[in-house]
Amino acid sequence: MTPENRAAYWRANLRLVASCLIIWFICSFGLGILLVEQLNQIRVGGFKLGFWFAQQGSIYVFVALIFFYAWRMNHLDQKFDVHEE
Amino acid sequence: MSLQALTYLVVGTSFALYIGIAIWSRAHNTGDFYIAGKSVSPLANGMATAADWMSAASFISMAGLIAFLGYDGSVYLMGWTGGYVLLALFLAPYLRKFGKFTVPEFIAERYYSKTARIVAVICLIFISFTYVAGQMRGVGIVFSRFLEVDVTLGLAIGMGVVFVYAVLGGMKGITYTQVAQYCVLIFAYTVPAIFIAIQITGNAIPQLAFGSDVSGSGVGLLDKLDDIVTSLGFNQYTSGTKSTIDVFCITLALMVGTAGLPHVIVRFFTVPKVRDARISAGYALLFIAILYTTAPAVGAMARYNLVNTIQPGEVGVIDGNLEYERRPEWINTWQQTKLVRFEDKNNDGRIQYYNDSNSAFAETAASYGWRGNELTVDRDIMVLANPEIAGLPNWVIALVAAGGIAAALSTAAGLLLVISAAVSHDLIKGIFVPGISEKKELLAGRIAAAFAILVAGYLGFDPPGWVAQVVAFAFGLAAASLFPAILLGIFFKRANKQGAIAGMLTGLLFTYGYIEYFKGLFLKWAGSPWGENVAENWLFGISPEGIGVVGMVLNFVVAIVVSYLTAPPPQRIQHLVDHIRVPRAV
Numbered sequence: 001m002t003p004e005n006r007a008a009y010w011r012a013n014l015r016l017v018a019s020c021l022i023i024w025f026i027c028s029f030g031l032g033i034l035l036v037e038q039l040n041q042i043r044v045g046g047f048k049l050g051f052w053f054a055q056q057g058s059i060y061v062f063v064a065l066i067f068f069y070a071w072r073m074n075h076l077d078q079k080f081d082v083h084e085e
Numbered sequence: 086m087s088l089q090a091l092t093y094l095v096v097g098t099s100f101a102l103y104i105g106i107a108i109w110s111r112a113h114n115t116g117d118f119y120i121a122g123k124s125v126s127p128l129a130n131g132m133a134t135a136a137d138w139m140s141a142a143s144f145i146s147m148a149g150l151i152a153f154l155g156y157d158g159s160v161y162l163m164g165w166t167g168g169y170v171l172l173a174l175f176l177a178p179y180l181r182k183f184g185k186f187t188v189p190e191f192i193a194e195r196y197y198s199k200t201a202r203i204v205a206v207i208c209l210i211f212i213s214f215t216y217v218a219g220q221m222r223g224v225g226i227v228f229s230r231f232l233e234v235d236v237t238l239g240l241a242i243g244m245g246v247v248f249v250y251a252v253l254g255g256m257k258g259i260t261y262t263q264v265a266q267y268c269v270l271i272f273a274y275t276v277p278a279i280f281i282a283i284q285i286t287g288n289a290i291p292q293l294a295f296g297s298d299v300s301g302s303g304v305g306l307l308d309k310l311d312d313i314v315t316s317l318g319f320n321q322y323t324s325g326t327k328s329t330i331d332v333f334c335i336t337l338a339l340m341v342g343t344a345g346l347p348h349v350i351v352r353f354f355t356v357p358k359v360r361d362a363r364i365s366a367g368y369a370l371l372f373i374a375i376l377y378t379t380a381p382a383v384g385a386m387a388r389y390n391l392v393n394t395i396q397p398g399e400v401g402v403i404d405g406n407l408e409y410e411r412r413p414e415w416i417n418t419w420q421q422t423k424l425v426r427f428e429d430k431n432n433d434g435r436i437q438y439y440n441d442s443n444s445a446f447a448e449t450a451a452s453y454g455w456r457g458n459e460l461t462v463d464r465d466i467m468v469l470a471n472p473e474i475a476g477l478p479n480w481v482i483a484l485v486a487a488g489g490i491a492a493a494l495s496t497a498a499g500l501l502l503v504i505s506a507a508v509s510h511d512l513i514k515g516i517f518v519p520g521i522s523e524k525k526e527l528l529a530g531r532i533a534a535a536f537a538i539l540v541a542g543y544l545g546f547d548p549p550g551w552v553a554q555v556v557a558f559a560f561g562l563a564a565a566s567l568f569p570a571i572l573l574g575i576f577f578k579r580a581n582k583q584g585a586i587a588g589m590l591t592g593l594l595f596t597y598g599y600i601e602y603f604k605g606l607f608l609k610w611a612g613s614p615w616g617e618n619v620a621e622n623w624l625f626g627i628s629p630e631g632i633g634v635v636g637m638v639l640n641f642v643v644a645i646v647v648s649y650l651t652a653p654p655p656q657r658i659q660h661l662v663d664h665i666r667v668p669r670a671v
Contacts, residue, residue: 001667010666017174028163034330036156039135040323046296046305054159055151055381056292059166059374066173066367073178073241074360080667084358 001082009080016076020069027053027061088479092231095483096490099269100246103494106265107250107258110127115527118255119186119506120354125260127361131368133263134352136270136367136495138165138343139376141217141223144270146491148330149467151289151384152391157321158384160332163330164339166370166377171344171431171568173375181362182665186271186354187346188567189511197658198582199516209347209564214540215559216348217500223493223544226465231486237546243494244542253458253507256355271375273488277472277481278379281386284475291382299389300354315393316400316441318446328620334631341637342560345568348499355631359668372415387467390474395438395460397414401453406435424463426653431456438657461580479499501541505534558600561629565592565636573644577641580644583651588644596636599628 031039032054039050047056077083086094097543112118125133143165151158183191189209193202221240228239250258268651275291281296286306299306310322320326327335343349352353352369353362398405419425429434431454439450439457469489472481509530514521521529566589573580573588603622605614618629627635 006663006667012502012586013666014544020170020174024167028167029333032163033336035328036325036354038164044296045293046298046307048323051159051307052296055162056295056378058163059378062170063367063374064371065170065500066370067172067364070360070363070367072534073363074203077360077668084668 005080009076009082012076012080013073016069016072020065023065028058029036032058086479086646088110088482089233091232092230092481092483092486095480095487096232096515097489099265099344101488102245102265103262104249106261107254110257110261112255112257114525115186115510115523115530117257117609119502119510119526121255121257121260123184123353123355123357125357127356127365128368129260129264130352130356130365131362132372133260134349134365134369135372135376136263136267136491137352137499138349138373138498139270140337141220141226141395141489143380143495144274145223145226145468145489146465148380148387150466151381152388153464155320156626157327157332158381159325159328160335160339162377162381164336165343166373168340168343169366169370169373171340172349173352173363173370175572175575176350177346177362177366178359178668179665180350180571181353181356182359182668184354186510187572189507189508190515190572191574191583192567193511193515195658195661196570196582196585197655198586201570201582201586202515204586205567205570206511208589208593209507210504210560212346212567213348213500213504214537214544217504217537217541218544220493220497220500220540224490224497225545227469227486227493233481235335240542240546243490243497244538245496245500247494248535248538251501251538252531254531255534256502257353258357258504259495262498263495266495267372268489269484270488270495271372271482277475277477277485278386279381280477280481280542281390281475282382285386285389289669291386295382295385306385306389310385310391310392313392313396313400314388317396318357318450319440320441322388328626329568330626331620331628331631334627334634336631338564338631338633338637341564341568342633345561345563345566345571347507347567348503349565350495350571352499355574355626360602371402371611372585381470383471387471387474391462391467401449403433403435404456406433406437408435410434410553413474414435415470417517419466419470422466424466426461430459436460450455454617459514462653465589493648497541501534501537504537504576505530507534508533508537543585558597561596561600561633561636562593564633565596565640568636569640569644573641575604575644577597577648578659579648579653581632581648581651581654584644584646586645587659588640591643592597592636592640594638595639596633598637599632602627607651 036050040048042049103459111202115591118124189202189205192205224243225236228234229236250262269510278291279289283289283301284292286294286297287300299309307323314322314542354360357364395404395407397407416425437455437456437457438460472485509526513529514526539596548617570585570589601608601613602616603618620626
């Protein structure tokens with residue numbers, strides 16, 4: 001593996017990690033904590049939306065996020081030919 | 086069959102299952118003992134991680150905690166799940182690629198330093214012991230309530246079972262028992278939740294019932310709960326009382342702490358490949374989320390059930406409150422354990438349950454003829470008493486007892502194993518007797534595990550006053566010491582020995598000092614806590630529960646600055662970092 005290739009793989013990985021972290025932050029700290037008062041004005045079913053994000057929604061997003069990350073990383077591994085046999 | 090006989094049968098069967106699995110999957114070498122021979126499938130590892138992670142506190146206490154805290158309880162829900170995202174993104178795949186046995190071993194090799202290894206071992210042992218004491222306590226509580234044996238005997242039985250499968254089976258043994266324990270505990274948790282959801286809302290899925298209408302009323306459960314608790318002087322259920330910065334910091338400290346807990350990290354050493362470690366973190370969180378999204382529904386429904394039982398009629402009208410003579414059976418049973426207490430302060434023969442520490446509500450309460458709150462309910466019983474409150478059949482109650490024990494034992498075993506690995510692999514082989522044979526190391530691991538069980542049992546039997554307070558410390562410590570050191574080791578090539586040691590010590594001492602200052606841990610003889618634990622005194626308004634975040638930031642800053650001021654790490658370390666960043670062996 002050339003040093004350039006290695007660096008490109010690592011950069012692509014960091015980009016993916018950064019986008020996942022942004023979503024992680026928004027769905028928990030953003031919607032569940034910082035903006036909770038504003039979102040509580042909106043109702044979805046019997047839930048106030050901010051409360052729902054804090055006690056339900058953020059957890060669903062976390063689960064989806066890890067599977068998304070694993071799927072994209074496998075793709076990156078293939079693309080840069082660094083996947084395991 | 087009586088409830089007690091049924092409980093013995095269910096709990097006894099589950100114990101037989103765990104021991105059977107341990108004999109079938111016992112460890113033959115150190116690889117089996119420490120990391121299950123790297124042969125665990127990602128799905129099985131996900132389940133084992135979920136059981137490893139979900140402790141007696143998650144199973145027994147969390148829903149009750151949320152029931153009484155309402156929105157403020159969200160810090161635990163987000164904090165104890167969001168950490169898995171950090172684990173998957175920053176640690177699990179790289180540590181799996183590193184491919185050794187323990188967390189301190191990674192720190193030692195990456196930072197080419199025995200000192201760093203010793204600092205990591207100290208953090209690990211402290212974090213793990215504080216945790217394990219709580220588990221043993223949980224086993225004792227379940228035994229004394231459901232099997233009506235002495236707490237000490239209950240503890241001894243629990244220790245005996247863990248002894249057999251952790252000492253004999255090592256990581257391999259505990260992995261497969263944890264898979265079984267996950268099945269027991271998740272079944273035991275969700276079945277009563279479904280029953281109660283149907284009873285209250287008619288919707289069988291607790292996650293949806295939570296936001297549904299109370300049957301026949303046309304009013305949402307949460308709205309009804311908000312109404313009724315505020316009319317009793319409590320804070321609104323769906324909004325919080327903590328400051329935003331404190332909620333923010335506690336949540337972040339719990340997340341980062343979760344990702345830094347050695348017994349969780351080490352589970353990702355047991356899968357065959359790097360890609361397995363990534364997907365396995367997803368499975369782990371999925372299995373955890375089943376319980377963690379049910380818990381807030383259970384909390385809200387339990388609070389609703391409790392308030393509705395005590396206050397069946399209008400607030401302020403005399404016959405709006407329950408007559409003590411007509412109390413349901415569960416109040417009776419739990420009064421015997423002293424976890425429910427009643428005192429008829431105004432001698433009206435009825436139970437009043439309200440917030441008597443709310444000064445704005447005091448006048449209203451006095452005008453109702455109330456002379457103080459008369460019912461004290463320990464929050465730890467909400468999950469355990471739930472099936473009784475909802476009038477569910479005996480087999481459900483027996484199942485909940487087995488589930489509580491499974492949650493406590495699975496976590497205890499995982500913790501005991503990382504403690505024993507730290508002693509036999511990091512201290513004995515890594516530092517004191519490097520030439521030790523594999524056979525002797527395995528024996529040392531088993532002896533260390535046995536010894537750790539005895540210490541844990543002692544801590545559970547006679548918990549020193551600090552046990553309840555150290556859980557915050559365990560997370561704060563993991564967040565402020567191990568997590569930054571591992572993260573920088575992977576993502577920052579320039580990080581060197583001096584930086585890592587200075588960073589870990591700064592994070593550790595700062596976090597410990599702050600908690601000692603406000604809560605008092607080991608220096609009580611010297612007059613700690615020195616500061617009154619109130620928001621006005623806190624640094625930036627951050628409570629001791631959330632201070633690990635500041636410790637973590639300090640660790641990062643110190644580690645980076647010191648690394649730049651001292652010599653860069655040797656060439657071979659740069660190669661090591663290159664090696665762990667790429668899945669395929671080069």
